[in-house]
Amino acid sequence: MKANIICGAILLVIVGIFWSQRDYEDPLVGIFPDMVLIVLAVLGAAILAHGILRGDRTSTLGVRELNWRRLGAAIALVVGWSLALGMVGFTISGIVAFMIMALMVREGRPTIRNVVQDFVVALVVVISCFFIFTRVLVVPLPVSTLIGM
Numbered sequence: 001m002k003a004n005i006i007c008g009a010i011l012l013v014i015v016g017i018f019w020s021q022r023d024y025e026d027p028l029v030g031i032f033p034d035m036v037l038i039v040l041a042v043l044g045a046a047i048l049a050h051g052i053l054r055g056d057r058t059s060t061l062g063v064r065e066l067n068w069r070r071l072g073a074a075i076a077l078v079v080g081w082s083l084a085l086g087m088v089g090f091t092i093s094g095i096v097a098f099m100i101m102a103l104m105v106r107e108g109r110p111t112i113r114n115v116v117q118d119f120v121v122a123l124v125v126v127i128s129c130f131f132i133f134t135r136v137l138v139v140p141l142p143v144s145t146l147i148g149m
Helices: 003-020 027-057 068-105 112-136
Strands: none
Touching: 003 027, 068 112
């Protein structure tokens, strides 16, 4: 099957799942989430229509064959990260997962400079997300049950 057809169908299924789970006490609370779901549904339908109507005529220049082993490793990493959130907290698990993912997507053997650069980027991104969620949006993030931070 075409990637656009699969992507559009998955997006529409996800939107349908979230739409069916809506349960708002106050109708004004759901305005923004509903608008996001509607936009995602329109985009999913457009991607699906593009995949059906364009077929094989789209360019595949630069598209590589899917590496199922790397995809499985990425899925296992995301599942492991979500399980580690409760044990070691958002910051530590986020930095470790970011580093592992950065090493997975890097082609060839990484140099010390690459690893240090990836670590600095991981540190900045995760700490920035932590402060944005906890200080600006006032959303609590998981803390470590092992070390308490």
